[in-house]
Amino acid sequence: EAGVAQSPRYKIIEKRQSVAFWCNPISGHATLYWYQQILGQGPKLLIQFQNNGVVDDSQLPKDRFSAERLKGVDSTLKIQPAKLEDSAVYLCASSSVLEEQYFGPGTRLTVT
């Protein structure tokens, strides 16, 4: 089966610009996760969707980050405006009800 797809794989922007990341989960997976992983650290959960509803967005900086999952399938994560400290790898993962999380390849964001 196809894995979790993410695009773009790499993005370089200047601070105060906006950026969007896209994720297509494994077919049939109801739960979708967005993580931020800063170099040398473990992933930090930004937002968790169950179908198209938000389960947990407690660590999402809502003044600049937004995410949506239309129709309970694909998802986009947006940053506007970006700051230098947003430089990180953004990981998307998906899971079914009983299974473990499967991760995409990630998007490496560099903010200059």
Add this chain to the structure above:
Amino acid sequence: AQTVTQSQPEMSVQEAETVTLSCTYDTSENNYYLFWYKQPPSRQMILVIRQEAYKQQNATENRFSVNFQKAAKSFSLKISDSQLGDTAMYFCAPRRPFNRKLIWGLGTSLAVNP
């Protein structure tokens, strides 16, 4: 707050030898899962092995096995016959039962040397 401690930030091992990565965690919940994930350099996170907390038998997956001690809240990963492709960051991640949220440690960077 639930926490995960991986006390070895970096480890190295010679090819074909055995290495054990340690993990301890703090949870008040009784029924949960534990996972070890592997993240090779510049490559995606993949699942290495999983353990259900209600099972007494330690999980094994080919060269990878765990030593799960529930009372001590310890979940170590043993890699036998280490291979160069095992070089990666390894993350221990218990999963909370009610919202399936993973709690991540800081990881252990493992280098397998030829």
